[in-house]
Amino acid sequence: MTELIRLLTSVAGVTLYAAAGLGLTELVPRLRRRPVAERLGWGWLLGVAFVTGGCFVASHLFGAPLRRHVILPIALAPTFLGIAHSWLERRTIASTQQRPPRDRRHTILFFVVLALSALATIALFAEASTNPIRDWDGRMTWSTQARYFREAGSVSPRALTEERWYVSHPQYPPLLPLMQVGVMEVFNVPDDERVPRVLYAAFLPAYLLVLFFAAQRWAGRRAALMTTLVAVLAPFLVFASHGGPAGCYSDFPLACFLGAGLLSVLSASGGVWAGMTGGLLLGAAVLAKNEGFPLAIAVLFAGLVLALGRLIRGLRRRAVARFVSPVIVATLLTGAAFALLTSWRTGIPNRFDERYELLLKARPPKSELVAHLQSALPVMVSKSFLRADWGILWVVVPLVLLAGRRGLRIPASVPLLAAVAAPLALGMAVYAVHWDPAGLAEVTWNRFLLDGSLPLFVLVALAFRPLTERRIRGYFF
Amino acid sequence: MTALAALAAYVAVSLPFFVGNIVVKIQEAASCAGKDLEGARARVFGSSYVNAIERIRDEIPKDGTYLLADGSGEQGVANWVRFDLAPRRAWFIGRLKGTKRELEIAGRPNDSPRFVVVARPNGEAPFLIESTLFFGGDFPEDRRKRRKDDQIPASIDAPAENASLRGRFVVQGWCQEIGGRPCADIQVYVDGQPLSAEIFERFPRPDVEAVVPGIGKCDRAGYRAGYVLDSSERGPHSVTVFVFTDDGRFRRLGPLKFSWLP
Numbered sequence: 001m002t003e004l005i006r007l008l009t010s011v012a013g014v015t016l017y018a019a020a021g022l023g024l025t026e027l028v029p030r031l032r033r034r035p036v037a038e039r040l041g042w043g044w045l046l047g048v049a050f051v052t053g054g055c056f057v058a059s060h061l062f063g064a065p066l067r068r069h070v071i072l073p074i075a076l077a078p079t080f081l082g083i084a085h086s087w088l089e090r091r092t093i094a095s096t097q098q099r100p101p102r103d104r105r106h107t108i109l110f111f112v113v114l115a116l117s118a119l120a121t122i123a124l125f126a127e128a129s130t131n132p133i134r135d136w137d138g139r140m141t142w143s144t145q146a147r148y149f150r151e152a153g154s155v156s157p158r159a160l161t162e163e164r165w166y167v168s169h170p171q172y173p174p175l176l177p178l179m180q181v182g183v184m185e186v187f188n189v190p191d192d193e194r195v196p197r198v199l200y201a202a203f204l205p206a207y208l209l210v211l212f213f214a215a216q217r218w219a220g221r222r223a224a225l226m227t228t229l230v231a232v233l234a235p236f237l238v239f240a241s242h243g244g245p246a247g248c249y250s251d252f253p254l255a256c257f258l259g260a261g262l263l264s265v266l267s268a269s270g271g272v273w274a275g276m277t278g279g280l281l282l283g284a285a286v287l288a289k290n291e292g293f294p295l296a297i298a299v300l301f302a303g304l305v306l307a308l309g310r311l312i313r314g315l316r317r318r319a320v321a322r323f324v325s326p327v328i329v330a331t332l333l334t335g336a337a338f339a340l341l342t343s344w345r346t347g348i349p350n351r352f353d354e355r356y357e358l359l360l361k362a363r364p365p366k367s368e369l370v371a372h373l374q375s376a377l378p379v380m381v382s383k384s385f386l387r388a389d390w391g392i393l394w395v396v397v398p399l400v401l402l403a404g405r406r407g408l409r410i411p412a413s414v415p416l417l418a419a420v421a422a423p424l425a426l427g428m429a430v431y432a433v434h435w436d437p438a439g440l441a442e443v444t445w446n447r448f449l450l451d452g453s454l455p456l457f458v459l460v461a462l463a464f465r466p467l468t469e470r471r472i473r474g475y476f477f
Numbered sequence: 478m479t480a481l482a483a484l485a486a487y488v489a490v491s492l493p494f495f496v497g498n499i500v501v502k503i504q505e506a507a508s509c510a511g512k513d514l515e516g517a518r519a520r521v522f523g524s525s526y527v528n529a530i531e532r533i534r535d536e537i538p539k540d541g542t543y544l545l546a547d548g549s550g551e552q553g554v555a556n557w558v559r560f561d562l563a564p565r566r567a568w569f570i571g572r573l574k575g576t577k578r579e580l581e582i583a584g585r586p587n588d589s590p591r592f593v594v595v596a597r598p599n600g601e602a603p604f605l606i607e608s609t610l611f612f613g614g615d616f617p618e619d620r621r622k623r624r625k626d627d628q629i630p631a632s633i634d635a636p637a638e639n640a641s642l643r644g645r646f647v648v649q650g651w652c653q654e655i656g657g658r659p660c661a662d663i664q665v666y667v668d669g670q671p672l673s674a675e676i677f678e679r680f681p682r683p684d685v686e687a688v689v690p691g692i693g694k695c696d697r698a699g700y701r702a703g704y705v706l707d708s709s710e711r712g713p714h715s716v717t718v719f720v721f722t723d724d725g726r727f728r729r730l731g732p733l734k735f736s737w738l739p
Binding site: 001003116119120123124126127129130131132133134136139140143144147148150151152157158159164165166168191192193194226229230232233234235238239246387388391392393395396399400403404463464467468 | 492517
């Protein structure tokens with residue numbers, strides 16, 4: 001495979017999922033009228049979730065082979081539906097009247113953020129498209145699983161279903177390996193691991209786009225730019241190969257799915273469509289990583305609390321339905337994803353795995369749990385404040401949140417905060433019962449910080465708003 | 478303004494790391510740009526490792542299976558070999574430390590895959606060995622049922638009798654039937670045990686071809702097995718080589734005595 005062909009195939013792979021997702025955004029009313037750049041961000045996440053989820057259902061429930069003639073229709077269906085819907089909508093006069101006016105002013109800060117984001121994306125794509133997989137989990141689990149799936153044309157290959165074969169974490173959720181298989185099969189790629197690597201790098205621009213536009217909507221353009229600047233300069237979030245978009249771990253995609261899913265569920269008056277969008281993304285989180293299910297539950301619970309809060313404040317029934325229905329629909333879809341995952345796992349004997357149920361049985365006595373956690377605390381602190389990983393992010397963020405606390409006085413701050421705290425709480429709970437908490441924290445704490453980063457940055461944007469709305473004007477901001 | 482000052486400080490601290498990371502990514506991209514996958518992998522993992530993986534891939538088909546032994550003593554190395562050989566299915570059999578084996582199975586299973594792949598310390602080439610040789614005594618036909626034939630042309634060239642060896646040592650020689658048929662199998666025993674060789678290969682012996690009348694082309698006549706012993710095993714040892722022909726004959730060479738130091 002020549003280098004040009006390989007690069008074009010990588011681009012085509014990204015386009016395959018992005019086009020499917022853009023088609024889906026065309027079908028969702030609240031996304032349809034958003035700027036193209038924002039729709040690209042959401043489209044990437046929705047496209048990966050829909051196509052890989054569809055392939056999982058097709059293979060597991062219907063025994064369909066994971067080959068081009070099955071994968072391609074699943075990928076193209078939303079694309080064509082979106083095109084058809086867009087064409088039909090252009091024929092109606094009302095749609096043009098509803099598009100909001102766009103602010104075309106661009107400040108120096110806008111161009112700085114754009115340049116840094118573009119530079120980071122290009123650098124990641126360049127490295128991913130030329131270098132083989134080097135990260136630990138990518139080689140041990142995710143990409144190995146992808147090769148088994150592809151060879152067998154099934155999500156239940158013999159390598160997983162027969163206990164004899166040496167497979168690490170055979171019951172790990174299969175969404176990201178399926179993402180790799182989709183591109184490899186559709187474009188008939190020989191075993192060149194550099195092609196699917198680019199797919200992981202594509203999560204970075206999607207993350208930044210979703211963050212920027214969500215922050216802009218919630219806190220204004222200036223605050224959104226400042227927040228995106230903070231995010232793109234966080235080294236671990238952008239450049240980490242063991243957990244970030246520079247590797248083949250599932251943590252960064254999980255962070256994207258969880259954060260975007262939460263934003264969907266929290267969308268004011270989003271209705272059923274918001275629920276479906278949120279459910280698709282949270283379902284993808286469940287299918288992306290073990291932590292996805294408990295964290296998705298936390299997100300849904302936070303959304304439910306917000307919706308019920310609105311109910312208590314005495315809104316009319318129709319308005320309540322608009323706020324509660326996203327949570328209900330998202331819960332149903334997330335539950336379906338979990339049921340699918342559980343069903344798939346029953347056919348795979350577990351081995352070479354952490355065995356969380358045994359971990360819980362062998363946990364230390366309650367009196368020692370705190371001491372156990374305390375032994376991990378120095379590692380958690382040192383990892384959080386390691387400048388090569390986070391700069392001084394964890395000094396700046398509390399300062400900004402404190403200084404801008406007036407901007408946080410909105411109901412949505414509570415579920416956002418809960419979504420930030422949930423992965424950290426989960427991590428600490430695991431450390432409290434694990435036999436080597438410090439060792440586990442060494443390799444996982446940064447990734448738990450990453451999981452809740454998207455809602456955290458939205459909170460930062462909310463805090464920036466009162467700090468910037470009157471005091472700074474001019475061409476820079 | 479405190480928050481904005483904090484933001485400015487954050488940018489000032491983070492920007493050098495951002496620039497440094499960009500430079501590293503661009504350098505990594507440039508180092509592998511234009512290379513095919515094997516070239517890129519050789520750049521990252523070393524050509525010795527990558528070439529060994531390619532040879533093993535050629536021997537075991539994609540839908541095939543193999544036994545995997547971890548001789549690296551390092552966490553993760555066996556996983557990397559498994560990834561590089563995927564989708565071939567691996568059956569993990571245990572760990573090797575010099576002559577010590579910590580295997581999870583008692584012997585060669587009846588339905589064993591043909592080959593054992595032994596993972597070596599990071600960067601070193603994994604090697605492939607017939608499972609019959611790895612487990613020893615499981616040759617397709619029991620040696621006692623074969624006919625002993627001391628006329629089979631064969632030799633042990635190294636080690637020399639009573640040699641003093643240090644570190645990595647090699648058992649080397651040649652075997653071929655008159656008329657050009659290579660010996661079907663060669664088994665090396667150290668101290669009467671079928672010790673796992675670090676590397677085992679067959680290679681041409683044009684010198685034998687030139688000297689021995691009627692022996693024919695010697696493209697696979699040579700054999701070479703490399704070993705590393707544990708430092709606790711210093712002292713006297715012996716090596717014995719059994720060579721086997723396709724038609725049921727065997728010859729024993731040695732035992733040769735030698736001493737070994739780490």
